[in-house]
Amino acid sequence: MKTWLTSGGIRIIRILSGRSNVFLVTNGTKNILVDTGLSIEWRLLRLRLNKLTVYHIDCLILTHSHFDHAGNAARIRKAFRTPVIIHGNEAHFLKSGTSPVPDGTVTYSKAIIKMLSGISSSIGKYRSCRHDILVESRYELGNFGIDAYILHTPGHTAGSVSIVINDEIAIVGDTMFGIFPGSVFPPFAEDPRQLINSWGQLLDTGCSLFLPSHGSANTRELVQKEYHKRR
Ligand SMILES: [Zn+2]
Numbered sequence: 001m002k003t004w005l006t007s008g009g010i011r012i013i014r015i016l017s018g019r020s021n022v023f024l025v026t027n028g029t030k031n032i033l034v035d036t037g038l039s040i041e042w043r044l045l046r047l048r049l050n051k052l053t054v055y056h057i058d059c060l061i062l063t064h065s066h067f068d069h070a071g072n073a074a075r076i077r078k079a080f081r082t083p084v085i086i087h088g089n090e091a092h093f094l095k096s097g098t099s100p101v102p103d104g105t106v107t108y109s110k111a112i113i114k115m116l117s118g119i120s121s122s123i124g125k126y127r128s129c130r131h132d133i134l135v136e137s138r139y140e141l142g143n144f145g146i147d148a149y150i151l152h153t154p155g156h157t158a159g160s161v162s163i164v165i166n167d168e169i170a171i172v173g174d175t176m177f178g179i180f181p182g183s184v185f186p187p188f189a190e191d192p193r194q195l196i197n198s199w200g201q202l203l204d205t206g207c208s209l210f211l212p213s214h215g216s217a218n219t220r221e222l223v224q225k226e227y228h229k230r231r
């Protein structure tokens with residue numbers, strides 16, 4: 001499992017990868033889980049947590065309510081009695097266990113969305129989940145024993161958030177992608193202009209590395225280049 005370590009001693013472990021990344025943020029005593037992967041990955045997620053001897057989770061943060069991120073939220077909440085944190089704009093989707101399809105941003109993703117919209121207005125149902133804490137523009141995680149905060153970074157969806165850890169590394173959900181060489185632009189976004197503004201917000205932090213939910217880490221230099229190109 002790929003791991004990053006901040007100078008403040010916070011470890012970020014990518015416990016699931018492939019389809020969607022799931023991250024564990026830990027200082028050795030306190031554990032924060034970011035996203036939960038697809039419903040079908042539940043067994044694997046539990047196995048990985050067991051392997052890391054994680055028997056308690058202080059909170060679960062959902063970067064947004066899409067099925068490939070919130071698929072196991074209800075199960076984590078129940079199994080670990082973990083409070084679930086999500087942005088106010090996403091809570092009703094989490095409760096309904098489905099969220100609307102965002103628009104495609106490039107030709108091929110537009111074609112996919114067009115095809116999907118003929119089938120259904122929403123993709124990927126999952127077990128509905130109640131939230132415990134709602135985030136607005138910013139939420140400090142000091143209460144959970146970790147020097148980090150949640151930042152509202154809308155654009156992919158209206159309630160997408162990122163987690164800024166030690167002002168060094170940010171987990172950014174689908175606000176950026178890490179799949180396409182030389183680009184961080186996600187193929188799906190509800191509001192591309194807002195999305196690019198959110199990159200600006202993330203660049204205003206001291207972070208040098210941005211960990212997306214799909215693919216590998218993006219450097220500050222790449223994000224800067226993309227921001228200036230697309231702004
Ligand atoms: Zn998404």
Ligand SMILES: [Zn+2]
Nearest residue numbers: 066068174213
């Ligand atoms: Zn996603």
